[in-house]
Amino acid sequence: xxYVLECKKIAKHYPKLRLSEIDxxxxxxxxxxxxxxxxxxxxSLMRLILGGWQQDRLETKRIRRRQELTATADDELIEAAxxxxxxAGSDIRYHSEEAKQKLAFVMTDCPFSMFxxxxxxxxxxxxxxxxxxxxxxxxxxxxxGVDVKKPLKKLSKGQCILFQLAFALAHEATLYxxxxxxxxxxxxxxxxxxxxxxxxxEQGDKxxxxxxxxxxxxxQLGDYILWLHQGRQITFERKDVLLxxxxxxxxxxxRFHEIKKLYPRFFxxxxxxxDSREALIYAKDNRFSLxxxxxxxxxxxxxxxxHMERYHESFIEHLGERx
Numbered sequence: 001x002x003y004v005l006e007c008k009k010i011a012k013h014y015p016k017l018r019l020s021e022i023d024x025x026x027x028x029x030x031x032x033x034x035x036x037x038x039x040x041x042x043x044s045l046m047r048l049i050l051g052g053w054q055q056d057r058l059e060t061k062r063i064r065r066r067q068e069l070t071a072t073a074d075d076e077l078i079e080a081a082x083x084x085x086x087x088a089g090s091d092i093r094y095h096s097e098e099a100k101q102k103l104a105f106v107m108t109d110c111p112f113s114m115f116x117x118x119x120x121x122x123x124x125x126x127x128x129x130x131x132x133x134x135x136x137x138x139x140x141x142x143x144x145g146v147d148v149k150k151p152l153k154k155l156s157k158g159q160c161i162l163f164q165l166a167f168a169l170a171h172e173a174t175l176y177x178x179x180x181x182x183x184x185x186x187x188x189x190x191x192x193x194x195x196x197x198x199x200x201x202e203q204g205d206k207x208x209x210x211x212x213x214x215x216x217x218x219x220q221l222g223d224y225i226l227w228l229h230q231g232r233q234i235t236f237e238r239k240d241v242l243l244x245x246x247x248x249x250x251x252x253x254x255r256f257h258e259i260k261k262l263y264p265r266f267f268x269x270x271x272x273x274x275d276s277r278e279a280l281i282y283a284k285d286n287r288f289s290l291x292x293x294x295x296x297x298x299x300x301x302x303x304x305x306x307h308m309e310r311y312h313e314s315f316i317e318h319l320g321e322r323x
Contacts, residue, residue, distance in 0.1 A: 002089060004028045004175050004207040005049070010083040012048065017041055017231050019048075022083070024226060024236040028174070029204045031197060033218035033239070034211040035301065036228035042211045045228070046179050048081055049092070049209070050105055088174040101130055104173035106164040108180040114153040118146060118163045122170070131172035140166035144192065158189040165196060176200060176208045182217065197221060215298035225297070227316060229308075234316045239297065245319055246300060249290040250278040259290065268315050269306040280307075 003025045010022035019041050026032050034042050084091060090098040105111075112121050118141060126132040141148050144162040152160055161181050168176060178197070182190045198221060200206050212218065218225070218239065225242055227235045235242065246268075251259075256277040260267055263285070270279035280295060280303040295303070307315050 002028075003086070004088055005032075005209065006084070006086040007045075007049075008084040008086075010045070010048065010081065010085065012044070012081040014044065017044060019044055019081075019231045022228075022233045024233070026207050026209070026224065028207050029201055030223040031201055031208045031210055031218075031221050032224045032226055033222035033297075034209060034226045034228065035213070035215070035218070035297075037305070039230075040228040041231040042228055043179055044231075046177050046209070046211060049085055049087070050103060050177055101171075102174040103177065104168035104171065104175070105177040105179070106161060106168055106181045107177075108161075108183055110152060110160045110164060112152060112164070115151050117149050117151050118166070119148040121163075121167065122148075126167075126170065129171035133170050137166055137170035140169055158185050161185060162189065162192070165193065169196070174206055176206065178208055178210045178212075180211050180213065182212065182214060194221060215296070215301060219297055222297070229314060234314045235319070243294050243297065243300065245283055246295050247281055247283045247292045248278060248295050248299060249281055249292045250276055251290045252276055255290070263287070269303040269310070271306070 005026040007022050007024055010019060012019045017039065022045060034045070036042055084093065086092070087099040088102040090102065092099040112125075116124075122134060122137050126134060126137065138148065141163065144159075144166060146159050146163050146166060147155065152163065155163065164181070176197075182193055185193065194217060197208055197210070200208060201223075210218070210222070222239045225235065225237055225239050226233065250256075253272075253276065256279075260279075266281045266285040267279045268281060270277055272278075280300070283294075304314065304316060307313075
């Protein structure tokens with residue numbers, strides 16, 4: 001099977017973050033949600049995919065040289081990326097230009113010049129794509145209400161995001177990188193964005209990597225989940241399969257404590273309400289008569305954080321031992 005994105009044994013050491021153990025493949029026609037706490041390495045991984053490793057090598061050499069001139073014995077020097085990233089069959093290490101032709105992106109921090117207009121950007125950067133379609137770009141800007149003649153600094157945050165979306169749709173990309181684009185958007189713009197994402201993957205030959213803290217978006221649209229923690233991949237799994245490994249049980253305080261005494265190791269994390277308690281457990285461990293249901297992705301993320309704060313280990317990584 002030809003994958004849209006292959007990340008094989010990715011590792012990179014930054015001064016304050018070490019990416020490691022990143023290994024997954026994404027098929028065409030799916031939305032991959034990338035989640036994790038702030039600083040987990042989500043945006044760093046996206047920059048590796050988008051920037052290619054030629055750029056990373058040059059930047060690594062420059063930073064290492066600067067650090068070596070001032071480093072103490074305890075300083076950590078930046079290292080070049082290891083592993084392999086392949087976009088729609090093109091290895092970005094050896095065929096970066098081919099890979100970039102197949103990539104499109106929308107970023108929460110707009111990477112385009114804020115002093116140039118959307119039309120200027122299209123004229124200057126559009127020609128770098130073999131499949132660039134100026135008419136599609138102009139039509140999408142008009143549809144989204146983006147003034148193509150104003151500099152980006154005079155557009156709203158939502159309009160800057162929609163300009164990037166119009167630019168991304170104006171060439172025949174195979175993989176779309178969406179790095180927290182809907183974080184501060186109003187409801188109308190966010191709905192436009194989510195609908196377009198759904199239309200992209202419905203074509204069947206394109207996929208989206210969607211970095212977000214909005215779990216409700218992934219509940220609605222996500223097919224796969226890549227979960228990062230402190231630079232490590234703790235799981236890559238279909239969303240529905242991941243959630244089916246767990247259950248939330250709830251009950252009165254007295255009944256809850258009674259069962260917990262009998263099965264203390266089954267309770268991964270819990271929280272209290274005025275008249276009851278609730279806990280997350282592995283689904284296969286549901287051997288007692290408490291009301292139960294599958295968690296939402298947001299609830300799973302919340303309970304995982306509680307568990308990490310208490311035990312300093314990820315229960316997600318132990319799934320293979322339980323199933």
